[in-house]
Amino acid sequence: MKKFSALFYREIFIGFRNIGNLTISLSFFFISIVIFIISLGPNPEMLSSAGFAIIWATVLFTIILSADQFFLKDFVDGSLKELQIIGYSPESIIIVKVIVMWIFLILPLLLFTPILSLMLQLQSKETIYLLFSITLGSPSILLIASIGTLLKKKKKNNKVLLLILVYPFFIPILIFGVGSIQSSDSMVNNQSNFLVLIAIFLITLPITLISGKYAFKEVNK
């Protein structure tokens, strides 16, 4: 457990050192939403009906495009291998990385989301659903994206490859994440959507950890 927290502190420390990357990811998030809005036109009714989906899709793209910054540097300078030699299991490295990614990527996105939903004329009820569904859906997205980044390590600079690798697994998360607003009239449906998101997370967690172990083996070769 002590080793686990040491790894955690290391990742947090690196995250604070690379805080500039966060600015770039947040700017990407903000600007792509602005592009969506400008191309849709300023009609408030259309924006408020499309806003939920726009923000969800943009969160997905932001995660995919900024996921590899958490693994790439450690892979290039060899500390990913070094950590395993010290005795960290691949599972613990993945879990710590995903927690730190959540803190440094999803938390700022969640803080920005209310401002964006004001600009998209979403109602406060929809904003709360949006925050809940992103919070519940993002851990599974991060897990899948981190496995994807491990798999494509050999091709370092190709970010689109990651999207092609992992998008089939994002589709159920996206469906149930966005679905939480489409059925917002009845509370029952809504809760069931949130429950499905939690269930998806509980399924992805073991599967990604097992496949992550094999991905690490491939990386070490």
Add this chain to the structure above:
Amino acid sequence: MFNLSNPKKFQNFSDTIYPWVFYGSFISVVIGLYFSFFKSPPDYLQGETVRIMYVHVPCAWLSLQIYLIMAICSFVSIVYKHPLADIISRSCAPIGACFTLITLITGSIWGKPTWGTWWVWDARLTSELILLFIYLGHILISNSFEDVRKGDKNAAILTLVGVINLPIIKWSVDWWNTLHQTASISKFSSPSIDPLMLTPLLIMTSSMMLFFISILLNRVSSEVLKRKIEIIRINQNN
């Protein structure tokens, strides 16, 4: 007359005028706030919320002016390769981004009671938001190189390209039929604003300008010192 393009002389000059500018801005913001809260009438349509104007409008003017200063400096740095122009441009960017952010925030606080919404995607607001992103891009690109000078050159090119946004912001209210009101103050014709409201607005504008100049002097002189220290370090290592 002093030759301000020499960094050393600029340093002396800025050290001399810095306290005057700083305390001047402090005193004039107190006077301006007094005038805007007690000596100006509430608007017949908007009521007391019109007092947001005394912060919103000077910040908006400054956000454009700072960009213009940056554009001129970038031009000078590209054409004449003057080091001080790069430093001024680099020091201006965060200040301009702050003023743009204040403009957007006060504007949305003003928009809620008068327009009934925090934000609309009309031309003026969108182009001001794009200005904020240009400022952010300038900050990011000028800091993303190991070599400071390389970052300055790239940022200068970005700034000159972004100048196209300035006239769009300025005349967006005339070109498109927007929710944002058109300009009421112009130097060439008589302004369509009451003198009682114009006085605090002008005092607040001058105080914010003085504040901007004081921060700019501070940042420029610290940047000059930073680069001097770097050169000294490099010489020592050699």
